[in-house]
Amino acid sequence: MPKVLISDQLSPAAIDVFKQRGIEAVVKPGLTPAELRAIIGAFDGLAIRSATKVTRELLDAATNLKVIGRAGIGIDNVDVKSATARGVVVMNTPYGNAITTAEHAIGLMFALARQLPEASASTKAGKWEKNRFMGVELTNKTLGLIGAGNIGSIVADRAVGLKMRVVAYDPYLTEARATVLGIEKVELDTLLARADFITLHTPLTEQTRNILSRENLAKTKKGVRIVNCARGGLIDETALYDALQSGHVAGAALDVFEVEPATASPLFALENVVCTPHLGAATTEAQENVALQVAEQISDFLLTGAVTNAVNMASVSAEDAPRLKPYMQLCQLLGSFAGQLTEARHGVITKVGIEYEGAAAHLNHRPLSAALFAGLLAPMMEGVNMVNAPVFARDHGIDMSETVHDRDSEYQTLVRISVTTGDQTRTVSGTLFGGAKPRLVEVKGIKVEADFGRHMLYVTNQDKPGFIARCSAILAEKNINIATFHLGRASEGGDAVCLISIDETLPEAALVAIRALPQVMQATQLAF
Structure with a gap:
């Protein structure tokens, strides 16, 4: 039974989801970092909100951890890079x-x-200062959205309903999407010059940190009002204080701050600043929704392999996971086959090409390619899995390309991998027999059909009489039983490939003897 630790306060509905799905849920909110490190090694999953800090040190202790689920959108409290390096889905x-x-x-x-x-506050204090509080209407004002993603687009919809004009700066916003939302896509400087109100709806990254810097605040329209319910750090708070003091910025409403909990700030002393304690998600409905969602996502991953809303690997829906599973297994085995055949004397891997034909051409390729890279790199690198394999490949300078062939294939489905090292390129192709069982169908351009055995011997040789007898004799001398024997050749008397499934690991002496046969060019033991 998988075990999940809930280390922050979550709705009891999340615990019910885990129990209903057959997952043991342990609830321990408020642990110190040391206490959390002491127990995390026993858990497959970790469900958190914003209080738990998932650091590199915690991940070092999380020897069985497979998935971290954050109930909410922000992942500032998770070291995603370290999690990815350790193969943990976030x-x-x-x-x-x-x-x-x-x-x-x-x-x-x-x-x-x-x-x-x-x-x-004034009215509750017994004053009646009707003339003091002269406000402004939202109608016909221009709202500038910095970020028009999921939350920003909802704000845009509500603002349009309030008869506001909406302009948006978002590098990922298309003109077509802007038209659907009824807003205008603009550059940041244009937004700053035109907006009467500015709201921020973007994650905190190196590109967005202090996006409202002192320089950019100076570019805003005099009398602008600024709202931030996204992330602290998007606004230079010192520069904002000065702009509020000078009157250039008429007011600001902040739900998030550079340092939280924010218990002291010069901004608190200003009457034209409204502050709330990170209440953006603080409704009964939202707390219930994110708790249920994170519990379902963690459960799906641990039980079926489905990946939803992951920030460090491709998504695989619960519906697609069973359908993709045999293809992912095929890709992992093909990658492993190619990786085990890559010899150091030929140099490091510099390029990998992946081709999809037939039924495989119509699938979600990102998880398939991730599975292939995991298999390819596992013989060379420790701790590689689907999560970190693409990152490892990129970090090691491996150029990867995908090609989808919209054409009829000789097989119902076909996946081909080409691996280039310093002085050679090797191709390996595979299919699914009966739609579920992985099978090799080509190696180095030579057709050879073989199942993936647990223990295999791969041999490239010259197609000359006597090889099969001599190779079989060596295996018999070492009391190694042959399960299957598959042959293929490029041409009569030319290069040939031999794939032998055996019942156990081949002794080194037997491998040396086979390599010494006059027809043999390469002999490699494989394990799957």
Whole structure:
């Protein structure tokens, strides 16, 4: 039974999901880093919110961990790079609290426009300062969205309903999508110059950090009002304070801060600043949604291999996972076959080409290619799996290409891998027999059909009489039983390939003897 640790406060509904799916869930919120490191090695999955910090040190202790699920969109508290290097899938729940966060941004925009917090405090203090709180309307104002993804697009929809003009800066926003949303796509400088209100809806990256810098704040329209419900660090808070003091920025509403919990800030002393304690996702509905979502995602991964909303590997839906499983197995075996045949004397792998034909051409290729790279690199690198294999390949300078052939194939499905080392390129092809059983069908351009045995001997030789008898005699002398024997040749008397499935590991002496046969050019023992 897989085990999942819930180390932050989650809705009890998440625990019910794990139990219903046959997964043991252990709830231990509030652990110190040392306490968490002491127990994490026993768990397959970790469900968190924002309190738990998943550091490299914690991952070093998480020897069985396979998946981390973050109930929420932000993953600032997870060392994704270290998790990826260790082959741990990192998932978030980008949609569970989208509406709640968008509504909070709209609410803060209203509060800012009408000075609602200050007016409330004044009235409760027994004052009646009706003339002091002169607000502005949202109607016909220009809203500038920095980020028009899931949350930003919901804000845009609500703002259009409020009769606001909406402009958006987002490098990934297409003109077609902008038209559907009823907004205008613009460059950042244009947005800064035109917007009466600016809301931020982008993750915190090296590219977005201090996107509202002192320089960019100076480019804004005088009297602009700024709302941030996304991430602290998107705004230079010192520069914002100065702009608020000078009156260039009329007001700001902040739900997130550079340092959290934010218990002290010069911004708190300004009347034209509205602050909330990171409440973007703080509704009953959102908490329930993200808890259910993260529990379902972790369960699906541990039980079926489905990958949803992962930030460090390709997604595989629960519906697709069973269908993709035999193809992923085929790709992993083909990669392993090619990787085990790669000899150091030929140099390091510099290029890998993957081709998909037939039924394989119509599938989601990213997980298939990840499985292939995992198999290819495993004989050369420790700790490689589908999560980290593409990263390892990129870090080692391996050029990867995918080709999808929209043509009839000799086989119902076909996957071909070409591996280039310093002085040679080797191809290996495979198919699925009966739609489920992986089978080799070609090696180095030579047709040879063979199942993947647990122990195999691969031999390239000259097609000359006597080889089969001599090779079989050596195996018999060492009491090695032959399960299957497959042959293929390029031409009569030319290069040939021999694939032999054997019942056990071949002794080194037998391998040396086979390599010494006059017809043999290469003999390699394989294990799957």
